[in-house]
Structures are given as C-alpha cells and as structure tokens.
Amino acid sequence: MRRAPTILHLDMDAFYASVEQASKPSLRGKPVVVGGLGPRGVVATASYEARRFGVHSAMPMAQARRLAPHAAYLVPRFQFYRAISGQVMELLGRLSPLVEPLSLDEAFVDLEAGGTAFDAAAARTTGERLRADIRAVTGLSGSVGLAGSKMLAKIGSEGAKPDGLLLIEPGTERDLLGPMPVRTLPGVGPATGDHLRRAGMTTVAHLAQAGEDELVRLVGRAHGLSLYRMALGLDDRPVVSDRDAKSVSVEDTFDVDLHDRVRVRAEVDRLADRCVQRLREAGRSGRTVVLKVRRYDFSTLTRSETLRGPTDDGAVVREAAGRLLDAVDTTGGVRLLGVGVTGLADYTQEDLFAQSGTGAVTEAVVQDEPSAAPEPPPDAPPPDTPPPDTAGAAPRRYPAGHDVRHASFGAGWVQGSGARRVTVRFEQPGSAVGRVRTFWLDDPDLESSDPLPLIPGD
Numbered sequence: 001m002r003r004a005p006t007i008l009h010l011d012m013d014a015f016y017a018s019v020e021q022a023s024k025p026s027l028r029g030k031p032v033v034v035g036g037l038g039p040r041g042v043v044a045t046a047s048y049e050a051r052r053f054g055v056h057s058a059m060p061m062a063q064a065r066r067l068a069p070h071a072a073y074l075v076p077r078f079q080f081y082r083a084i085s086g087q088v089m090e091l092l093g094r095l096s097p098l099v100e101p102l103s104l105d106e107a108f109v110d111l112e113a114g115g116t117a118f119d120a121a122a123a124r125t126t127g128e129r130l131r132a133d134i135r136a137v138t139g140l141s142g143s144v145g146l147a148g149s150k151m152l153a154k155i156g157s158e159g160a161k162p163d164g165l166l167l168i169e170p171g172t173e174r175d176l177l178g179p180m181p182v183r184t185l186p187g188v189g190p191a192t193g194d195h196l197r198r199a200g201m202t203t204v205a206h207l208a209q210a211g212e213d214e215l216v217r218l219v220g221r222a223h224g225l226s227l228y229r230m231a232l233g234l235d236d237r238p239v240v241s242d243r244d245a246k247s248v249s250v251e252d253t254f255d256v257d258l259h260d261r262v263r264v265r266a267e268v269d270r271l272a273d274r275c276v277q278r279l280r281e282a283g284r285s286g287r288t289v290v291l292k293v294r295r296y297d298f299s300t301l302t303r304s305e306t307l308r309g310p311t312d313d314g315a316v317v318r319e320a321a322g323r324l325l326d327a328v329d330t331t332g333g334v335r336l337l338g339v340g341v342t343g344l345a346d347y348t349q350e351d352l353f354a355q356s357g358t359g360a361v362t363e364a365v366v367q368d369e370p371s372a373a374p375e376p377p378p379d380a381p382p383p384d385t386p387p388p389d390t391a392g393a394a395p396r397r398y399p400a401g402h403d404v405r406h407a408s409f410g411a412g413w414v415q416g417s418g419a420r421r422v423t424v425r426f427e428q429p430g431s432a433v434g435r436v437r438t439f440w441l442d443d444p445d446l447e448s449s450d451p452l453p454l455i456p457g458d
C-alpha cells in the first residue's frame with residue numbers, strides 16, 4: 001500500500017457501444033447493444049441508454065431484446081475496437097512502463113514507476129490530462145480511478161463513471177468501503193455473496209467487523225484471509241506489465257487418500273472454482289483446462305481439454321475438469337488433485353463470445369428478424385430493381401453494424417438484413433444522420449468495406 005494515490009485505473013465508458021455511437025450518427029443518444037446476435041449470443045456492451053432498460057454485459061441476447069426491443073443490435077467490429085484500444089494503450093504507455101491491461105478497454109498504470117506522479121495533486125493532473133488526450137485521439141470518453149492500491153483504483157473508476165475521475169485519498173479507504181456491498185470486493189462472486197448474506201453480512205463494514213476468524217470459518221482459509229484484508233482496504237498487489245504468465249493452477253494434497261468418487265468430484269469442483277478466482281483476479285482467461293491426479297501409488301497423470309475459446313467462467317472450467325476426471329481411474333485412491341488453466345489470454349471481455357456458442361460473431365449475422373435497427377426503416381420498400389441473376393452464387397452476408405460502400409451512395413453501415421435484402425444507412429463518423437436504402441443482398445454495387453476513423457485525418 002502506498003501513501004499517495006499513484007495507481008491509476010482507466011476504464012473506457014461503454015467502450016464497444018460508444019465506438020458504434022461515434023461511428024453512426026443516427027445512434028447517438030439511442031440504446032445500442034453490441035454482442036453475439038446468434039441464438040446463444042450474449043451482450044458484450046450496452047450503451048448507457050440501453051442500460052436504463054436493464055440491459056447489461058453478459059446477459060443473454062434474447063433477454064436483452066425483450067427488455068429493449070427498440071435498441072440497435074449490432075455485431076461487434078473487433079478489429080476496429082482493437083485498433084482504437086491500441087491508441088489508448090499507447091497513451092497509457094507514455095505515463096509509465098508499468099501498464100497492466102485487463103481487457104481491450106481497461107488497464108492499471110503505475111504512475112510512480114513512470115516518474116509521472118508522486119503525490120495526489122500530480123496524480124489528479126495526470127489523470128485529467130489522460131482523459132483529455134483520449135478524447136482528442138479517439139473521440140471517446142474514459143473514466144479514471146486513482147488510489148494507493150489496485151483494488152481501490154478500480155473502485156474509483158467505477159464510481160467515476162461515466163466520463164469522470166475519482167481520486168481516493170489513502171487513509172480514507174475504510175470509510176469509503178464500509179457501506180459498499182460485499183460484491184464490490186474482487187473475488188466475491190454471486191455464490192460467496194449469497195453465503196455471506198446468509199451469515200448476515202451485506203456490506204464491507206460487516207466483513208471488517210466479523211473479523212478474520214469468522215471469515216475463515218465461513219469461506220475457508222485462503223479466501224477468508226484475503227477477504228478480511230480487502231475489507232480493511234489492504235491490497236498490495238503490484239501493477240505487473242509482464243503478461244508472460246502462461247498458466248494459473250491450484251492443487252491440494254490430502255492427508256488421507258480419497259476413495260469416494262463423489263468426494264473426488266467435489267474436490268475437483270472446488271479446485272476449479274479456486275483456479276477461476278485466481279484467473280479473474282489476474283484479469284485473465286484461458287483456453288486449456290488441465291487436471292492433475294496423483295494416485296495412491298504416486299503415479300501422476302495430467303489430462304487436458306482445449307475449449308473453443310478462452311474462458312474465465314467457473315461453470316465451464318468445472319465441467320471440463322469433471323469430464324477429464326471421468327476418464328481417470330481413481331479406484332486405488334487419490335493423493336493429490338490439481339486444476340489449472342493454460343493458454344491464457346488478456347482480453348476476457350471479448351472472450352465472452354468464444355464461449356457464447358457457434359457463430360455468435362462470425363455467423364448467424366444475416367437474420368430474418370428485422371430488428372437490427374432502432375426503428376423499422378421508414379423507407380425500406382423492396383428494392384425496385386429486379387434481383388441480379390446470380391444463380392449458383394452463395395448469398396453474401398452483411399453483419400448488422402458492419403461497414404459497406406455503395407458505388408453511388410458511398411459509405412454506410414448495415415442496419416439490418418434478411419429476406420434476401422440488406423438495409424443500409426448512409427452516414428459516417430462526423431456526418432449528419434444519414435438516409436436508409438434497401439438493396440438485394442447480391443447487389444453488385446454494394447460491398448463490405450473497412451471502418452472509417454472516428455476522428456477524420458487519422
């Protein structure tokens with residue numbers, strides 16, 4: 001813990017949705033939901049306007065559509081988001097060599113290590129300048145938290161949202177945290193939260209009052225100790241720029257060999273949960289789940305399963321570890337069990353899609369439902385030219401929200417498609433709200449194109 005609030009946490013505001021609103025003038029101030037539009041798709045980001053209807057990240061897309069039927073539903077343009085993220089990370093890199101990205105739009109920066117700020121006043125100036133630079137370079141807003149620890153810097157940026165800065169003076173942590181819900185603390189998920197609530201603890205102050213022993217009794221030793229420290233505002237995890245760690249794993253040796261298959265399975269589940277907790281604390285996700293089993297005769301087996309994409313979802317890791325266990329003979333007894341995740345990736349938010357099922361991003365984008373647009377296109381009669389003769393050609397696909405160019409009308413974006421037609425709104429960053437026109441999917445004058453920069457002249 002340091003005495004000056006020189007750990008900075010930056011979090012871009014509703015990042016993907018804000019990029020879309022900046023790209024598409026007709027969507028400014030409107031509810032926008034970016035995510036997988038397929039049957040198992042989930043919300044990646046909802047604009048603040050959509051959040052007012054109760055839509056939030058990781059929510060199944062079908063539920064979002066029920067809550068906000070008139071929102072614009074768009075397929076993510078990851079390459080574009082990644083390019084903008086690169087510009088933001090570039091700005092962070094000027095502040096310090098110690099930048100720890102948690103996702104495309106979120107990172108910790110150690111200002112002291114960069115010689116940028118050593119006290120509260122300089123930290124605040126640096127944070128405000130950073131926010132202004134981000135706006136100038138990307139046209140987007142980000143929120144900044146400044147504190148003496150990572151945990152509080154992140155709580156700060158959350159409290160600053162949207163488009164703000166919050167500096168937490170070292171020494172004020174306990175008072176600030178006290179009334180907050182227990183879920184504010186890193187590593188307290190729904191299950192732990194419920195568990196604590198049943199024991200009568202709903203706020204961080206309750207945890208601090210309960211004391212270390214009581215927390216250890218309730219949630220186990222490792223978790224209890226760290227929970228108590230965090231409740232007191234104590235967090236000395238360093239900002240680590242070195243993202244080379246390739247795996248996270250946990251293991252337990254048992255005093256007596258385990259023979260009961262049900263008990264072995266329960267231990268594997270518990271280890272999977274601990275492993276996921278460590279993964280999340282590190283802001284990572286991983287693709288390969290590894291199970292380690294040491295048997296009564298000291299023979300050690302490892303088995304692994306590689307998922308379709310990275311995950312930091314406890315249920316996914318538990319299931320994979322369980323499948324691996326099913327293939328291991330444990331009849332003689334088990335002495336040690338371990339669960340690990342390797343093939344780590346930095347960008348957990350994006351990874352949401354990897355787990356959300358087939359084609360959430362790359363397929364299922366041409367839908368027959370017309371609701372990719374905020375309102376039904378007012379002027380979208382069937383195209384009046386006859387469909388071109390393209391017998392045998394595969395139909396082209398135009399994901400909602402993606403960029404297109406028309407030979408006569410210029411740059412636009414796909415507002416919706418289906419029934420062999422695609423509706424395009426012809427507008428671009430900085431333009432007036434554009435008009436909508438409808439074409440046959442295989443119109444030879446229409447083609448996919450690259451995104452235009454949000455700030456002209458980039």
Ligand SMILES: [Mg+2]
Nearest residue numbers: 011012014105
């Ligand atoms: Mg964000």
